[in-house]
Amino acid sequence: MGLVHATASHCPSPLAAAADLRLPDAPASGPRRGVLELGLSLRHAGPRPVRIAWELDGPADAPVVFVAGGISAHRHAAANALFPEAGWANDLVGAGRTLDPARWRILGVDYLGADGRIDAPIDTADQADAVAAVLDALGIDALRAFVGYSYGALVGLQFAIRHPRRLDRLVAVSGAHRAHPYAAAWRALQRKAVALGQLQCADVQGLSLARQFAMLSYRTPEEFEERFDAPPEVVNGRVRVAAEDYLDAAGARFVARTPVNAWLRLSESIDLHRIDPAQVTVPTLVVAVEGDRLVPLSDSVALVEALGTPGQLRVLRSAYGHDAFLKETDRIDGILAAALRNPGDSA
Amino acid sequence: MGLVHATASHCPSPLAAAADLRLPDAPASGPRRGVLELGLSLRHAGPRPVRIAWELDGPADAPVVFVAGGISAHRHAAANALFPEAGWANDLVGAGRTLDPARWRILGVDYLGADGRIDAPIDTADQADAVAAVLDALGIDALRAFVGYSYGALVGLQFAIRHPRRLDRLVAVSGAHRAHPYAAAWRALQRKAVALGQLQCADVQGLSLARQFAMLSYRTPEEFEERFDAPPEVVNGRVRVAAEDYLDAAGARFVARTPVNAWLRLSESIDLHRIDPAQVTVPTLVVAVEGDRLVPLSDSVALVEALGTPGQLRVLRSAYGHDAFLKETDRIDGILAAALRNPGDSA
Numbered sequence: 001m002g003l004v005h006a007t008a009s010h011c012p013s014p015l016a017a018a019a020d021l022r023l024p025d026a027p028a029s030g031p032r033r034g035v036l037e038l039g040l041s042l043r044h045a046g047p048r049p050v051r052i053a054w055e056l057d058g059p060a061d062a063p064v065v066f067v068a069g070g071i072s073a074h075r076h077a078a079a080n081a082l083f084p085e086a087g088w089a090n091d092l093v094g095a096g097r098t099l100d101p102a103r104w105r106i107l108g109v110d111y112l113g114a115d116g117r118i119d120a121p122i123d124t125a126d127q128a129d130a131v132a133a134v135l136d137a138l139g140i141d142a143l144r145a146f147v148g149y150s151y152g153a154l155v156g157l158q159f160a161i162r163h164p165r166r167l168d169r170l171v172a173v174s175g176a177h178r179a180h181p182y183a184a185a186w187r188a189l190q191r192k193a194v195a196l197g198q199l200q201c202a203d204v205q206g207l208s209l210a211r212q213f214a215m216l217s218y219r220t221p222e223e224f225e226e227r228f229d230a231p232p233e234v235v236n237g238r239v240r241v242a243a244e245d246y247l248d249a250a251g252a253r254f255v256a257r258t259p260v261n262a263w264l265r266l267s268e269s270i271d272l273h274r275i276d277p278a279q280v281t282v283p284t285l286v287v288a289v290e291g292d293r294l295v296p297l298s299d300s301v302a303l304v305e306a307l308g309t310p311g312q313l314r315v316l317r318s319a320y321g322h323d324a325f326l327k328e329t330d331r332i333d334g335i336l337a338a339a340l341r342n343p344g345d346s347a
Numbered sequence: 348m349g350l351v352h353a354t355a356s357h358c359p360s361p362l363a364a365a366a367d368l369r370l371p372d373a374p375a376s377g378p379r380r381g382v383l384e385l386g387l388s389l390r391h392a393g394p395r396p397v398r399i400a401w402e403l404d405g406p407a408d409a410p411v412v413f414v415a416g417g418i419s420a421h422r423h424a425a426a427n428a429l430f431p432e433a434g435w436a437n438d439l440v441g442a443g444r445t446l447d448p449a450r451w452r453i454l455g456v457d458y459l460g461a462d463g464r465i466d467a468p469i470d471t472a473d474q475a476d477a478v479a480a481v482l483d484a485l486g487i488d489a490l491r492a493f494v495g496y497s498y499g500a501l502v503g504l505q506f507a508i509r510h511p512r513r514l515d516r517l518v519a520v521s522g523a524h525r526a527h528p529y530a531a532a533w534r535a536l537q538r539k540a541v542a543l544g545q546l547q548c549a550d551v552q553g554l555s556l557a558r559q560f561a562m563l564s565y566r567t568p569e570e571f572e573e574r575f576d577a578p579p580e581v582v583n584g585r586v587r588v589a590a591e592d593y594l595d596a597a598g599a600r601f602v603a604r605t606p607v608n609a610w611l612r613l614s615e616s617i618d619l620h621r622i623d624p625a626q627v628t629v630p631t632l633v634v635a636v637e638g639d640r641l642v643p644l645s646d647s648v649a650l651v652e653a654l655g656t657p658g659q660l661r662v663l664r665s666a667y668g669h670d671a672f673l674k675e676t677d678r679i680d681g682i683l684a685a686a687l688r689n690p691g692d693s694a
Contacts, residue, residue, distance in 0.1 A: 044581050119584075120584060121581050121584070121585075121586055178578075179579075179588075180568060180571075180572065181568075181571040181572050181574075181575040181576050181588070181589060181590060182563070182567075182568035182571035182572065182575075182590075183568075184575075184579065184588040184589070184590065185563060185571060185575065185588060185590035185591070185594060186563055187588075188586075188587070188588045188590070188591050188594075189556065189559050189560050189563070189594065192556055192559070193540060193543070193556060196540070196543055196544060196549065196552055196553065196556055197543060199547055199549055199552070200546055200547035200549070202543065202546055202547070205543055205546070206543065209536065209539055209540060209543055212536050212539070213536050213560065216529070216532060216533055216536070220529075221527060221528075221529035221530075221643060224527075224528040224529035224532060225527065225528050225529065227528075228528040228529075228531075228532065229528050231525075231621055232526075232531065232618050232619055234391050234468050234619075237466075237467060237468070238468075238615070239468055239535075239615035239618050239619055240535070241526075241528070241531040241532060241534075241535045241618050242528060242531070243528060243529075243531065243532035243535070244532070244535050247532060247535075247536065268585070268586035271579050271586050271588050272579055272581075272586055274578055296568060
């Protein structure tokens with residue numbers, strides 16, 4: 001893995017370009033963005049040039065916490081003075097929260113493949129190596145913590161295995177050592193929906209349908225019963241059930257921001273993920289959600305029991321299922337407060 | 348609802364034709380088939396001519412048990428001397444089983460719309476009225492029992508409400524008073540997969556994908572973990588998970604025997620179903636499967652508690668989920684034995 005350069009001159013989006021132009025004058029503290037280009041040997045596709053976009057916020061001398069979300073997340077975790085748009089983890093990162101950029105440096109990336117430019121299988125090991133390359137480029141020796149949700153938890157487990165000396169502790173939320181076979185089948189069918197659309201250049205319709213099926217896996221029957229128990233309607237001779245408006249809207253929002261290839265390759269990446277928990281030797285907290293339809297509690301238990309270090313398990317019960325980390329932000333924040341506390345800290 | 352005629356002169360399939368030709372010479376006992384044509388006022392689509400195919404087996408003077416399966420089931424419950432091909436309930440109907448055609452007359456139908464000729468919303472109330480018309484045509488005053496599984500349970504509940512004097516008792520397995528909103532959303536997305544295929548006349552691919560998504564709702568994560576825990580493979584640059592061969596085969600088998608329209612309209616019919624349990628006044632046994640992803644146990648409990656008569660609930664635990672009635676046949680048979688026993692019978 002060779003570092004090509006660490007400056008921020010290649011920009012996948014206008015937003016990133018604007019940020020990068022500020023870099024030469026940017027202070028060592030506060031929000032910064034960049035794009036790193038490097039050569040990386042992909043586990044399933046061999047060596048190739050890749051680019052990885054990053055965002056860093058917080059005091060120059062603060063310990064670094066890496067925050068990683070699901071496959072639709074990105075480097076911009078939360079709004080800040082320089083990049084005021086809402087982040088994907090706006091309710092978890094900010095003043096008054098455990099992940100306060102006044103106290104920590106918060107680092108995030110756009111996942112490898114998120115720009116749709118890699119049309120090859122991408123492993124979570126590749127993502128972990130890309131994160132390590134970003135640390136090299138930024139002169140960060142080690143992370144105080146890697147906090148990963150969903151796909152981010154898988155990348156965190158790989159990072160802990162491949163770069164253990166660069167990590168103080170891991171918090172893995174709603175992610176385990178391998179994709180559950182039922183969840184993998186669910187995702188494989190979503191990818192087939194995209195393929196069906198691609199038969200006729202209806203990629204967008206296919207991706208929208210895939211997203212809608214994914215929404216069912218992210219949420220729970222309890223939530224649907226609460227929100228969508230109205231009787232169906234007959235519209236133009238067709239039956240339309242109460243949740244369809246919601247699902248249509250979710251699909252439309254998703255396709256507007258997601259390259260088809262990016263989604264396909266990152267969806268695959270979840271299913272490729274497979275680690276030996278015994279190789280995880282850094283202190284690890286696994287957070288599971290009872291009712292998660294993608295990562296059953298039994299898999300989180302199996303992960304913790306097989307870790308190569310005494311691990312901890314915290315279990316949440318939430319009607320939001322796999323999406324609980326985006327919804328139960330107060331409870332997640334409390335868990336992070338305990339997880340990031342040092343042994344000597346006062347409570 | 349006007350009876351047009353009850354003879355068996357219009358035959359939707361060669362098999363039915365062969366059977367119908369035997370009718371004039373058929374004995375009053377033993378297997379018989381026919382197709383009834385009548386005018387029926389469909390709840391959502393108004394009056395129209397419909398046809399409904401039936402099959403009856405058993406001694407002429409035996410009490411009649413109506414057996415109804417899921418939307419893919421049909422009038423042929425089990426192999427018999429005249430129609431030796433396997434039926435959809437071959438392990439539940441036969442010598443040595445509670446539903447022994449030597450003891451009962453076993454009656455079944457092809458659902459309204461199963462031949463793909465009705466391109467309009469079909470209600471479970473319509474199905475119940477069609478069953479009543481078949482009873483009229485066959486000179487059957489009342490059923491000893493209506494045993495319905497999945498969609499058949501919904502039709503049975505409607506039959507109990509609309510034709511209470513024609514029914515001694517109802518056994519409703521894996522079906523409730525309304526479609527659960529999450530299950531309805533799941534089916535609505537399956538119908539969208541068909542619509543996506545129809546955009547390009549790839550109806551068969553769309554229906555295959557819909558069936559594969561349906562398979563996930565019929566089965567459980569436990570079964571998938573048991574059968575498909577092998578690592579994924581990379582085939583032609585794409586990730587292929589362990590369950591895909593199984594799902595592909597299930598989709599291919601299904602499209603070979605199912606008209607697209609039939610499936611669409613019967614899928615919709617499940618979601619249209621909505622009854623007031625208080626209107627069910629015949630003795631009713633509800634059988635639920637813990638782990639059924641389409642009909643949660645809580646819905647079966649709600650159904651039993653709201654019945655207009657003291658009902659009973661039996662709960663099975665099965666890794667086969669919604670499909671348990673097709674798989675746990677010994678346990679279902681035991682439940683039926685108790686359900687069909689008369690109060691005065693010895694155990």
